[in-house]
Amino acid sequence: MPVDGYLEQTGIRANDVLETMNESGSKKRVLILGAGSAGLTAALELERASAEKPELEVTLVDQHNYHLFLPLLYQVVTGGVEPGHICFPLRSLLRQGGTIGPVTFRQSQVQSIDLDGKRVTTDDGELKWDYLVVALGSTTNFFGLAGIEKNVLPLKSLRNGISIYNRILDNYEAALQEQAEKRRRELLTFLIVGGGATGVELTASIQDFVRKVLIRGYPCLTPRVRVVLVETQDRVLSGMKLEMAKAVLNRLRFQGVEVLLGTRIGKVWSEGVETSDGQFIPTRTAIWVAGVKPVAAVESLPLDKASDGRILVNENLEARGLSGVYILGDCAYLPQEPSSEPYPPTGQIAVRQGLSCARNILNATKGKTQHPFRYKYKGELISMGRNVAVAQLGNRAFDGFPAWLLWRTYYLGKLMGFKSKLSVALDWSFAYFYRRNTARLE
Numbered sequence: 001m002p003v004d005g006y007l008e009q010t011g012i013r014a015n016d017v018l019e020t021m022n023e024s025g026s027k028k029r030v031l032i033l034g035a036g037s038a039g040l041t042a043a044l045e046l047e048r049a050s051a052e053k054p055e056l057e058v059t060l061v062d063q064h065n066y067h068l069f070l071p072l073l074y075q076v077v078t079g080g081v082e083p084g085h086i087c088f089p090l091r092s093l094l095r096q097g098g099t100i101g102p103v104t105f106r107q108s109q110v111q112s113i114d115l116d117g118k119r120v121t122t123d124d125g126e127l128k129w130d131y132l133v134v135a136l137g138s139t140t141n142f143f144g145l146a147g148i149e150k151n152v153l154p155l156k157s158l159r160n161g162i163s164i165y166n167r168i169l170d171n172y173e174a175a176l177q178e179q180a181e182k183r184r185r186e187l188l189t190f191l192i193v194g195g196g197a198t199g200v201e202l203t204a205s206i207q208d209f210v211r212k213v214l215i216r217g218y219p220c221l222t223p224r225v226r227v228v229l230v231e232t233q234d235r236v237l238s239g240m241k242l243e244m245a246k247a248v249l250n251r252l253r254f255q256g257v258e259v260l261l262g263t264r265i266g267k268v269w270s271e272g273v274e275t276s277d278g279q280f281i282p283t284r285t286a287i288w289v290a291g292v293k294p295v296a297a298v299e300s301l302p303l304d305k306a307s308d309g310r311i312l313v314n315e316n317l318e319a320r321g322l323s324g325v326y327i328l329g330d331c332a333y334l335p336q337e338p339s340s341e342p343y344p345p346t347g348q349i350a351v352r353q354g355l356s357c358a359r360n361i362l363n364a365t366k367g368k369t370q371h372p373f374r375y376k377y378k379g380e381l382i383s384m385g386r387n388v389a390v391a392q393l394g395n396r397a398f399d400g401f402p403a404w405l406l407w408r409t410y411y412l413g414k415l416m417g418f419k420s421k422l423s424v425a426l427d428w429s430f431a432y433f434y435r436r437n438t439a440r441l442e
Helices: 003-009 014-023 037-051 070-077 158-177 181-187 197-212 242-254 347-365 401-414 418-433
Strands: 028-033 056-062 066-068 087-089 103-107 110-114 119-122 125-128 131-134 138-140 189-193 226-230 258-260 265-269 272-275 280-282 285-288 292-294 325-327 380-383 389-393 396-400
Touching: 028 037, 028 125, 037 056, 037 103, 037 347, 070 158, 070 197, 070 401, 131 347, 158 181, 158 197, 158 285, 181 189, 181 280, 189 197, 189 280, 197 226, 197 242, 197 380, 242 258, 242 380, 242 389, 242 396, 325 347, 380 401, 389 401, 396 401, 401 418
Parallel strands: 028 056, 028 131, 056 103, 131 325, 189 226, 189 285, 226 258
Antiparallel strands: 066 087, 110 119, 119 125, 138 292, 265 272, 272 280, 380 389, 389 396
């Protein structure tokens, strides 16, 4: 009989058994909050080490029962991939069918973190730890602008991606029936706020979608479509090298995207956006990817933070002055060496931090020295639509079809599991050789 079934028949809860074992000191509890790139990588690395360290108990907590591959989320917006193909069930990834295994997964939302009491409150109760990993990611930052949140569309979740996809299709259908030219302009103007990597790829993908896919079903509307990218800085991709930024900007403008640099958003209404210099852009679709901030549970922690809200960590990825509490991914602020610039909150770095954190926890449990986190910049890849991408490898930037092939190969290899790789490859093949899906998702 499986262990879980035996415990259930005897009236003993698995959590009670685990708590008893912990109180006896036979196990060291590792609690990982968040199953994004950093948290999941740490959990998988600790799972692989569980054969050598059976006295280690690892619990992974996330509000969703799946890991979302965020680098391809923008492709859900334009029908490039099916939503389910970039979601990976956590229990399958952790090879866990029951409640007791190398890594225990709990689907629950974190409410608060008590550092002194070494406990986390979730909507399903409390969890204790000996080692804590905070990798809760981030939420959209609206920078305190009044009224912005209710009139813009963020892109942080699968539901967000589906909502924007449906909004684009709904606007096209409404524009076909609309007689007033002002209202039609609002429906057919798609404005993206934020010129970082996500904003640039999303903008290029939407432009590609309306010019090469939706033109087949709505040929009379295409001349009226307007795609606008607004960026506060005087360049796009401010965290990347200048050569990369210049190549991306040239591509966007060549493709017909209106790029407004050095422009701040002042007000947003349901029918348009006003910039700080008084320019009014009529639109019914304003997508906000202008920045992120820590989630509420992280914001409330009494730890030293940078100006952007991220928690200051030491070279071992521990919160400064607090051993055994590791901060990863979008939550962590760690200056790079030799410069003072912090590591950017990217997926590449989050994965490497997850690996480093897991190995440091293992070393700590064995009484060994922990190793400082180091990351060597390998380059950047930015998709710019069909057959086009921009790549930065070392000091060399190049674009076009070779960069596009490299981008596809790289991200296909980052997907988890053969089924997901095959599914996304088929999505891309059908989108390339046949008509992309333009059915509304319910």
